[in-house]
Amino acid sequence: SDNVSLNSLEGFTLVNTISDMYGNVQVYELASSATIEQAIKEISSSVCIQRCYLSSNGVDLIPNGYINVKLKSKSDFSKLRAAAFSNGCEIMEQDQFMPLWYTLRIKESGGNNSVEAANSIYETGMFAYAFPSFSCNGYEFSYDDRIDEQWGLYNSKYEGIDISISQAWNYATGRGIVIAVVDDGIDMEHEDLASNIYYKSYDTEQFQSPSVPYGDHGTHCAGIAAAVRNNGIGIAGVAPDAKLMSISNKLAYSTNYERKMANGINWAWVNGADVISCSWACEPNEFVEEAIYYAVFRGREGKGCVFVNSAGNCIRPRGSLTYPAKLCEDVLAVANITNDGLLSVTSCVGANLFVSAPGSYILSTIRGNRYKFDSGTSMACPHVAGLAALILERNPSLTAREVREIIARNTKKVGDIPYEYIAIKKYGTWNPCYGYGLIDAYKAVLNTPRNQK
Structure with missing residues (x-):
């Protein structure tokens, strides 16, 4: 969100901001005394707050609010619309090259969680795939040894x-x-x-x-x-x-x-x-x-x-x-x-x-x-x-x-x-x-x- 910051809360330090045309994802580092529960209690009514993850290779994975879903057939769009509504998401776009794929986005308010929503959508069994999008430092900088x-x-x-x-x-x-x-x-x-x-x-x-x-x-x-x-x-x-x-x-x-x-x-x-x-x-x-x-x-x-x-x-x-x-x-x-x-x-x-x-x-x-x-x-x-x-x-x-x-x-x-x-x-x-x-x-x-x- 553009208008909400956790900097005012003790133990939260802003370390990165990931932006697109729809808003910002603010990434915070937590001190040992800080908890996500504290933040959720304070301001979760106006933003979506989620934990970040660490991959098996040690790469930071940051949930960015998007979910990617593949339909089983073109006729399943109505099922997608219902699943998006029940999980607090909005349908953003259909992929122009692979038209069975759609991108959803969690609505900022309401305390929704993109990881949980993606799991919920997939577990209905109505879709071929559903998974949350994670931002990370994906640059393979260089393979030169120095x-x-x-x-x-x-x-x-x-x-x-x-x-x-x-x-x-x-x-x-x-x-x-x-x-x-x-x-x-x-x-x-x-x-x-x-x-x-x-x-x-x-x-x-x-x-x-x-x-x-x-x-x-x-x-x-x-x-x-x-x-x-x-x-x-x-x-x-x-x-x-x-x-x-x-x-x-x-x-x-x-x-x-x-x-x-x-x-x-x-x-x-x-x-x-x-x-x-x-x-x-x-x-x-x-x-x-x-x-x-x-x-x-x-x-x-x-x-x-x-x-x-x-x-x-x-x-x-x-x-x-x-x-x-x-x-x-x-x-x-x-x-x-x-x-x-x-x-x-x-x-x-x-x-x-x-x-x-x-x-x-x-x-x-x-x-x-x-x-x-x-x-x-x-x-x-x-x-x-x-x-x-x-x-x-x-x-x-x-x-x-x-x-x-x-x-x-x-x-x-x-x-x-x-x-x-x-x-x-x-x-x-x-x-x-x-x-x-x-x-x-x-x-x-x-x-x-x-x-x-």
Whole structure:
């Protein structure tokens, strides 16, 4: 019910709310001194109160008020109508694919119980099946053996301080989208990346294909964005079915660095990249600037590539955004948050900061079929690149700016009190340390308008 809460009763703590268009199911945890009988005595005249259950596998089963019934024949509908009335239920709908199945719902008032009602209906012998519906956490999150170490995908210590990816994967996994990682190259034979490697790659040092991995940084970023999921090894990427385009450069002390980075960005958008992930900085220069503008306005046949960049790492807390993160609003500058939802002390901040993402102690792939933890805005950036791929799978016709708006409007306002979201910017409340907030993959894909073909 929308208007009733047990929070006022001693020993009851609200832990979850399950909602649909007909109302809410509120789930409470009881202290040892609390009893359901107490709640029933207090307010059962206005709501249905039921116990939750535990499956044999230890999964919480929450009665949600619905009952599923299968008729023995089409002519038995009148029997269903009578059974529903006598058990305090209403008939909600007939299944469009299996027309002998109907869904009933317990009426909120009157102290009815969906489990008891389902048993009563079945025991009449007039129906083929009747059983109560239970809500549970049904996500088979991932079968990768180190997924539980990826707090950015699911944070078991601090609830909600993650990107809510498990729910998002029910809607999109990045299939058909190409993420270019312009970095020091991807180990394209890594066991957790190989099947997601795009067939085109490029090395800016030699100005030719294929890409060459000069270090571990690019491989680490690539795994965060799009490591293979459910292969039974390692980790899962944010967009586990996206393709990874490897563009390599010697990030440390390369000659004519600006030209090479610009060349890599241009090669990416010309050769089919949808999202460009850049976890690096350089001195402001027109070469890189023009390449970025080409990518965000000419890429994807004029719809624009989504260009994501690390906000920068600083020695002193709250240092200014680096370049090109500070260039313009079309660069999605990403800050690094820790697993408690606070800004990392090494993360740069500033007026063009876009959003925040997990960036501290992040497990991902490195060369030689290995894995390691690393920290920095470099790790935060590919989380957002992966999210952009999920959105574009849902609707490939979106422009880069439309993708940016969806990401910004669907965030979690994390952070500590001194950094409240009091500034009003283009896409809502904002602050210079967290941008529009921590990315929320589930909300973003859910609120992505579907492609109209």
